Amino acid sequence: MSTTGHTKRITTAQIEAMKGSRPIVSLTAYTTPIARLLDPHCDLLLVGDSLGMVLYGMETTIGVTLDMMIAHGRGVMRGVNHACVVVDLPFGAYQESKEQAFRSAARILKETGCDGVKLEGGEEMAETVAFLTARGVPVFGHIGLMPQLINTAGGYRSVGRSEKEAGKIRRDAAAIADAGAFGIVVEGTVEPLAREITATIAIPTIGIGASSACDGQILVSDDMLGLFTDFKPRFVKHFAELAPLVSKAAEAYAGEVKARSFPGPEHTFKLKN
Template sequence: MSVHNPDVKRITTHVIQELKSKGEKISALTAYDYSLARLVDAAGVEIILVGDSASNVMAGHETTLPITLDQMIYHATSVVRAVKRALVVVDLPFGSYQGNSSEALRSAIRIMKESGAHSVKMEGGLEVRESIIRVLSAGVPVMGHLGLTPQSIYKFGTYAVRAKEETEAQKLLEDAKMLEDIGCFAVVLEKIPAALTQQVSQSLTIPTIGIGAGPDADGQILVLHDLLGINKEFKPRFLRRYADLHGVITQAIEHYVDDVKDREFPSKEEAY
């Protein structure tokens, strides 16, 4: 049973900060369409991320790189229409901010104006500092993202755990502090050692949101379709499946096909 506070009419970046201050864990999930976003929002999740994981989940691409800004705005608009309570964060997609702070600002403004979302997420640390500052300077809240950053997958060459070595761990700590200092309201930590997550979370006043980063982040996020068991191929250690919708949906469709073939659907009662 969800225990979210019904008195909070709208989750804002300020509310997210208060949750960390009170030591209350933050729940976050992805959503990409109106129908499922309505369910996620009503269930009491604080943050809904319109992730560039839509590239994988909704479009079937191998990586997050192919999804465009226009496509992200389409998904974000669908989600925002559904949401009454949660804070909606939208990923800036690959190529829309990395090389040019002016381009980053244009991309973020398009997302905010055209979708009605509440904030954006940008991957990376020092290398994208100027782009993040430029977006923040326009009054757009920014969530950071460190550790395994899927938009850089071809640089890493693997989806393995990041920051296990001291040098990379130290850089992540410095990047996290920098993101806080320039004004990010939270930071996602993806696939890093649990001990490092604890260290980062304790050193920052802004919330950390973990995915495959252990129990000591201030909040947790999963991809909705993974949590629901719609996607059966993806089986990382950090994923807990809360349902087997792959089986339920497949069985329902097979039942429908059988009923049509056997002339059992529609019945006389289902006809006009």
């Protein structure tokens, strides 16, 4: 479903092989136009369930559905020629059983044409990851801060500060790597622990609020572009400030509409003589 059908895109195997070579560049994408703009610069595009908060104004990712992920996955796939595309399995679509996880993952792969799926969880999800990978589903893991578990985790916070918590995250990383995942997102994890995990496991780590020593980095594209002004997490850097530009463009448009200066003669259709 790429725009050309001829360009070879980066595969999950190639992403895994980038471990220790050069940093892996990743961003989220939710729509065709944004995917087209990001694709030439990224190794991996993630259709994240963060779309629930970014696009739909949800307070958490819990309300995102499998149908929503598939719809946005299709949109992103229409805009890519280069990057590997991974789609999140949303909350409730895989935790019940490994068989449920396979059915959900199979739908995503078949209905979007993406390269793999991502799921959150550590030791408790290792059996599911092994089940999926043994049946031809490439899986990207997600450990550390896990937004889908926000109701039991006590809110959005950095993790791994206590030895008990750090030990659990270490075991999670090892379990998901051993289960056959081709990479792991490490989110909201204190820097020394993220660095240690990256050096310990054999598959790439993609950091977000983790360590520069991770094998790659990912940000929510709307955060990276400076489209949100009300809240900026510590780990976010605005590489542009688009929110004021959007507001100014809307203000200019509104002014011209009210003044009847837009549309002008050059924007309207004339009768042919």
